[in-house]
Amino acid sequence: MSEAPIQFTPPKSHSVSQGTEMADKPDTPLRKMIQVEGLERRFPNPGDKGETQIFGDVSFTVAEGEFVCLIGHSGCGKTTLLNILAGLDGPSSGHVIVDGKEISGPSLDRAVVFQGHALMPWMSAMTNIAFAVESRWPNWSSADVRKHCQKYIDMVHLTGSEDKKPAQLSGGMKQRVGIARAFSIEPKILLMDEPFSALDALTRGSLQDELVTICKATNQTSFMITHDIDEAILLADRIVLMTNGPEARVCEIVENTLPKGRTRSDMHTHENYYPMRNHLIEFLVNRSKNFAAEISAADFDPRNPPIARPAAASGTSGEQSLPSNDASATQEKKAS
Amino acid sequence: MTTTNNFGLKAGLLSIVILLLFLFGWHMLVVAQQGPAAEGLDPEYAALLGKQATEGDSALPKPHEVGAELWQHISDPFYDAGPNDKGIGIQLAYSLFRVLTGFGLAALLAVPLGFLIGMSPVIYQALNPFIQLLKPVSPLAWMPLALYTIKDSSLSAIFVIFICSIWPMLINTAFGVANVRKEWLNVAKTLEVSPLRTAFRVILPAAAPTILTGMRISIGIAWLVIVAAEMLVGGTGIGYFVWNEWNNLSITGVVSAIVFIGLVGMFLDILLAHAAKLVAYAE
């Protein structure tokens, strides 16, 4: 035990307490934790008939402390993309640079919350987390490990269920253990693959709230895959939209125009909520399918996708004013 | 709660009824085989014959005769009257020792090798033809080879146990390891867990129920085979005991040996079933 358990890092920037509405200017020169550059993944076709590109030219960044969601239909290679970020899969071409270094495999710096909870069924909740903690700090004494684990169990409100096996826990509780496990190693980046998709709506909601709280408290850099629009609006600072596969592309990056500190219970009352929501639905329902036409029409550079900021026309918070009933956001080329 | 009690009670009662019916049927069968007593025999001649010849007794014993024999064995299981005559307890201990030694050695080899095969498709492909070729060989077919090369009948018996125990454990271990859920391995990978630690903390516990199933099959086979092997090479053990009773044409002795073999086999199976429960997990 060379190192004492690390306390929650105090928020370095734009915490809720000090944050004014829309304090996070997109242009704020924050450290880029993740840079995805021209990522492509191809899979061989069955029967030796060439290869299919799942996605290509995928480029985006995630800044330190930022929460980014990726939305797309199933089949667009979302999970593959996350696996590449986790280091479990390799790209066919392109680069993933994390904290300035190109990744070459899995790392304790990048914790993953899996779609299924991926808990070891033969281990108790505590042991599942301890397994991760022991991997991160192999020299800790078992008492230290236990203390550290307990902190995260308490954080996800599982106090009292430490010694239960996954089979004795409800779906939501299992995923809480999964989240606690991911946070317990205090990663630079948290990667989440539709973590709440298997849960019922009520459970999902409460878990989302908790995730918001924890991410805020720890200023956690996070990247999450989801197909739930409300989840994305609640959690994400920016939302990456991916078209349908094969040959999926990032079609647009949407900046969340709702203020920080939004909660599930009050966010729909904000004037920008519906513009955001409508913009995203429009994408999922129509644009994701017909994107090919859109590309040819516009001057589209897949490696430098346009940025959208859907907001109410009368709103003052958004830099872009949009008619509240206009679902299609104005697109603006981001000059980086 | 009462329903389960009732259920258990009913099943128990039914078992007893089946047993009684079986014993009654057995008794009647033996009585039916009773032939006519030989008549008009010279008394000196008759004295030189057994009851089968003089009174037409069946060669099969009646249930109570077997019961008496069983009781005799149970009441003095550990007597030792020379190298060729030992109590049933000693004979069973010899057999168990051979089975557990051969089985233990097989487990020591089969589990690590099964791991290797399960984790590496190349090694699986390379070893598969040998496994497929050797697996269906009757363990007793190895006996002459073992006797010639090992030059010790007791070790040969252990070798035969070893060779017959190895396949189910090897195949089940390989299967269990190959089918560990990918996401558990992914968890280990993202946590940068060393391969050795992954093997012990993730793959082994994940595959343990399958491995234990293999072990349960193996010990069942081993116990079947030891009886045959010991009948073949003699010396000691429950198989030798059966052979010795057979040599005396004592069906009573053979039947009591069958009861003991069954009981020990059941005990071994229960033991491994309990072990399997310890490593079982619900997903």
Place this chain on the structure above:
Amino acid sequence: MGALSNPFDPNEILWTGCPCGMHATMYEHQLAMSQSATGSRFYTSETTGAETVEQSVQQQQAAHSDMRDEPEIANTDPDVDWNDQEAVLARCVESAVMKGIFGTDMNRRKFLRGVGSATALAAVSQFVPLDALKAAIIDAKGPLEKTKLNVGFVPITCATPIIMAKPLGFYERYGLDVEVIKTAGWAVSRDKSLSGEYDAAHMLTPMPLAITVGAGSTSVPWTMPAVENINGQAITLANKHLDKQDPTKWKGFTFGVPFEYSMHNFLLRYYVAEAGLDPDKDIQIRVVPPPEMVANLSAGNLDGYLSPDPFNQRAVFDGVGFIYKLTKEIWDGHPCCAFAASQKFIDETPNTFLALFKSILDATAYSQDLSNRPEISEAISPKNYLNQPTTVVQQVLTGRFADGLGKVRNEPTRIDFDPFPYHSFSVWILSQMKRWGYIEGDINFKDISEQVYLATDAQAVMKEMGQTPPDITYKSHTIMGKTFDPAEPDAYIDSFAIKRT
């Protein structure tokens, strides 16, 4: 020589090692002494120079009568009563003391010749407390290379000498701690002998020949120092064949024999061939473990068998068959089972082998006496040995038996015990192996027989033990009225109409 020779006899060699003290073993000594050793390979009579065995025996008796009056040595008679444990023990202690005093055998013999045995004993007794030593000798190790031996047997009455030597203490008398181990069958007995698990074993007389020539197994030089029993087998038929007591009616029968390389097989083949049946075509001969013969006969899988006892008598006892013909009625005095050991065992541990050989010869001689047979029956019937009803074993050994046809027969030589391994037995067996195609090509009958059957050695050892072995190792035999001349085996084979050559 040996632990039981009279140590006060100047003509005796006491040291099992070597009488001159120059050689580690008797074997080496004798190799050195008799460069032109002709007769025996491992054993030469201990009398050196001009002394003949007869002279030696005479002198021994003379010395013995000299000592008769001496009260102290009344129980040290050279013809120690084998059944008297105390006498045997006493002799052992005295021998040990003499060894201790004289260092080498030459010295002891010179001393005894000089002063006379009686004086010597009196003198020695004065300063060595012989009686106290006698109690301690039980743990003393003799000069045997090893004393713990494993001897295998198949549980049939043929093995009587090998088995009874254990409960009746014949092995102990020669300083051996022998475990007699029951063996499931002949093949196992052979394999365990080949593997060295058994030091020596009960085999069938053809087996050492088969092993030596490599028929049915790897070729390993094997020896047969002694025959165990003669006669003692029978052809048993199932009760349903009461009306077929004639071999010409046996076409299509299935017979069991205990092993391919067995007298049972060769005698059955001989018997049916004499009746005009081809044993390979007209009947079927199956190898069946003896205990399974009775069950197979009762189940109808076998019509009959030529098998060792007690399984013929057991068929009668259980009422499933009858004894059709004793093998003594086919060839009176035929050899059956053997005491066999590897050449390696003899070469590496000659003293141990000799002690074992002697105990077997002794046990065989004891078994020969009909009056001892009830006692032997009791001793070998329990579970540890034959595991058979005593009355069955007794019927076999005493020759007073129920034949399964309602009669009590009295055939005292139904089974008999004669250890002498005539070379001519071997030649006959080899002739039958050749006749039925078990071995092919030209065989040097004489060389193989003399290599495997230790008749010359048996002669020497038996004489030394005061037994009377025959002077010849070849003699002609009469089998079903036909004479076998061991000098002309090939002509003998040619004389048969039914054969495979």
